[in-house]
Amino acid sequence: MSLDLVIVYSLVNGGVYALLSVGFSLIFGVGRVLNLSHAAFLMLASYSMWFFTRQQGLGVIESIAITVPAITLLGLLVYRFLIDRIREHPTAVLLLTIALLLIFEQVLFMSFGGHVRTVELFIPGYSVILGIKVLNQHLVILGIVAVAITVTQLLLTKTKLGITIRAVANDAEVANLMGISASRTLLITTGVATALAAVAGISMAPLWTLTPTMWGSPMLMMMVIVILGGLGSIKGSIIGAFIIGFVQILVVALLPGGGYLNLTFVLLAMVIVLIVRPEGLFGTVFEEERL
């Protein structure tokens, strides 16, 4: 793989992982909930794109218009009726969300079978930019990522809702005393985060082969990225996503058998971060979680 391809691929990968882990990080920051099932919504969004474009014969735009609200609603329901009830117990939350991942996987197996599915490119062909051949799909993804991240950033910094979210993330108790409903804010945050995951899943759908077990790699990536960037930090998640995306592509490009080893190397990065600097690049130390 040549260097220009490495750069394009790592930008695309990093961008999609950034969408995924920003949502994960938001939920953790606001509610101290490690929602591993977040990666399932990415898989479900991809499958939904496949279902509507291939099975139902709808156009890309219509499919997106159905998928994003549907996945967001599902995410909200899962949060409201399952996760919210035990969110005071971190270990139980981890267990519950892994169980949810398994359930979504098995339901997909039951409804669509274990066959490999593919989705057609939104815009076929390629363009030449600065002498590099780039797939149009990659450009679309980069555009979507840029727009989504900008919108999220604006939402968090410029709107009243964003201020509320940041206030709860900063100190839920004090925010509650100021008349902000922490649980309602957390519900809204989960909705925003799930929508981001759905957008990531939709934009990656044409480039991935869809199988019911495809949640594994994004879930681990998301975990690694937020640990690297610092749990709860949005800036850290975005930067971490691009670092991890680059490392992953580099391992695949340079090492023999890299396709199998890229997860090992990426997880090694997480383990090193956890040992050397558990708060990550931009995270804050939560006193109660360190000894």
Added chain:
Amino acid sequence: MSFIISLLRRPLNDFRWGVLPVPGRFIAIIFFIALFIIPLIMDHPYYLRMFMYANLFVIFAVSWDLLSGYTGQVNFGHALFFGVAGYGSALLYKYFGWQPAQTIPIAVLGATLLGVVLCFPALRLRGSYLALYTLALPIMLLGVVIALRDVTGGEYGIRLLPGLAATVTGEYYICLLVMTVSVLIMWKLTDAQSRYVRTGLIFHAIREDEIAARASGINTIRYKILAFAIGGLFAAIAGALYPHVRGTIGPTSLALTTSFLAVIWTIFGGIVSIYGPVVGVYTLYPLVYLSLDIKQLFVRALTGVQSAPLAGFLRVMQTLAERPYLILAVIVILVLLFMPEGLAVRIRDKIERECPRCKLTNAAWRRECRACSASLR
């Protein structure tokens, strides 16, 4: 003659006054006796194998309970010990041709040592951080195993491993003995009221409040390492026996689902109780193992059915029976939401009651305490 009687008197008295009046202990004794006589009444290898695997998974689940339930060191990568011991034993056989009697102890020690070394960084992590750290370890190793396909066989694993004994019944008794001894040892080690070992009390203390335990002069680091070593040792024993009774080992032994199964069984049966995981494994493992038989049952029931709703119901049950992991995951969620103490603990609370005065366990249907005759109503 009188010498033999005097030797027997102590255990007989224990049985008469310590086991018979307490329903939980009585059921446990009956359960273990039943396990020992199963091969005498039923020698169908298919079902005997189910019990054999269940016994190994009991060791695996109980060791998780010791480490994560009692000591509170949440380990979401318990498959590390299981898989490393299994692969170690299989590789020693493949490359040196050693027999199970030699490879298993070496593999168990190796896996325990590796696990303890890898847990050193984990000693300063707590809660979710520790869970994520341990979750990552077996998955990292899984990538290496698949990448080194010339050595480990990649996705296909290593096949044609020698068995533990010539017959299935022999293997069954070996697994059962190992299980009984391991569970007994772990039960004694975690007994907080024990007069002989302090580990049970200290493990409880570390889980409840690590800082307070340290302030009371307990070297928590040492006991956390000890918990990792004991939990890892028994998980490795189960992992090293498993490929030999199955004949093959594959990358699934390191997969996320394997780690997760130990957690499911323990949570379902009841965490922080040695009998919890035992009950969990023996309730849920047959569901996984017999899923195809259960499906056949529904298929056969479907043939004579006329009414449409019943046929539809049976067809749904048939599809569900094909997906035991779906049912397991749903059970986990239901248990977490509605029965967080676990099945075994809930049943125990139904049939046993603690005397308010002397803290002795009584059967729930007694009116007075069996020792101090305080009223239990």
